[in-house]
Amino acid sequence: MALVNDHLGSDGFLGVSALKLASSPFPLAEKETQTGVSINDNLRLTDQHIQDGLSCLKQLKQGAHHQHVSSEELERKRISRELHDGLGQLLTSMGLHIQRCLDGCDGQKSATQSQQRESLEAVSSMVKQAMSEVRSICSAIRPAxxxxxxxxxxxxxxxxxxxxxxxxxxxxxxxxxxxxxxxxxxxxxxxxxxxxxxxxxxxxxxxxxxxxxxxxxxxxxxxxxxxxxxxxxxxxxxxxxxxxxxxxxxxxxxxxxxxxxxxxxxxxxxxxxxxxxx
Structure with missing residues (x-):
């Protein structure tokens, strides 16, 4: 049975990174006359390995951060879309029906009593729908x-x-x-x-x-x-x-x-x- 790893992990744990820094050991001196130049070369090479490793770690950290932010942003967009498409449309319709009733009460427009009742019944139905939408969104965030x-x-x-x-x-x-x-x-x-x-x-x-x-x-x-x-x-x-x-x-x-x-x-x-x- 194989382990599923993503590009951040290689130790069997999703999202856990293991980075092995490659390093070259100092060559063992075969003679006591080894020059300081070769030692400096090895020091520079080791330092380069360390810098490469740090750079790789930084890239991994940035990648993990961007992926996390991307996932959170997608969740925000989903909730925003649900609010807009669901509650937003319901509230707009409710506003129109309420305005229709108010216009009839003020005598601005000739809305009949039956039309006002029809609007109020529609508003009542949409309030129930809105409550259901809110419960659904809240449940998606944290189940009751x-x-x-x-x-x-x-x-x-x-x-x-x-x-x-x-x-x-x-x-x-x-x-x-x-x-x-x-x-x-x-x-x-x-x-x-x-x-x-x-x-x-x-x-x-x-x-x-x-x-x-x-x-x-x-x-x-x-x-x-x-x-x-x-x-x-x-x-x-x-x-x-x-x-x-x-x-x-x-x-x-x-x-x-x-x-x-x-x-x-x-x-x-x-x-x-x-x-x-x-």
């Missing part, structure tokens, strides 16, 4: 179920829903951690990673069984989502991770967590994340 029930019941509910809808797939849960032991800022991250992992498994894996595990061990919270599906060739996405995988990595990194994916053709997919407990 996390606050109402907690992350463990929320994951359990999500797994049950998938089992109901996808009769050919069984989702098994294994929890060995108390809700109170999971820091609040971890809960949304864990829930979203599970959500994305399950969505990917349902869409692509053709798995018969998906196991979701959450446990506490070695001063950390450990999350695992494992399926027995078709898997995929990790070499096909090296350096070109989809937004879903990038999003999972960035969510984990936002709370100093780490995430890795083990997969291969006909070997299923194993997503493992760990979050340190302070």
């Amino acid at each position: 179920i996390l606050d109402d029930l907690g992350v463990i019941p929320a994951i359990s509910w999500q797994c049950r829903q998938i089992t109901k809808v996808c009769s050919d797939t069984q989702v098994v849960t294994d929890f060995d951690v108390d809700e109170e032991s999971i820091p609040e800022d971890y809960k949304s991250v864990i829930y979203r990673i599970v959500q994305e992992s399950l969505n990917n498994a349902i869409k692509y894996s053709k798995a018969k069984t998906i196991t979701v595990s959450l446990l506490q061990a070695h001063d950390a919270i450990h999350l695992m989502v494992i399926d027995n599906g078709v898997g995929f060739d990790p070499s096909e996405i090296q350096g070109n991770l989809g937004m879903g995988l990038v999003g999972m990595r960035e969510r984990a990194e936002s709370v100093d967590g780490r995430i890795r994916i083990d997969t291969g053709i006909d070997q299923g997919v194993q997503i493992r994340a760990s979050f340190p407990l302070q």
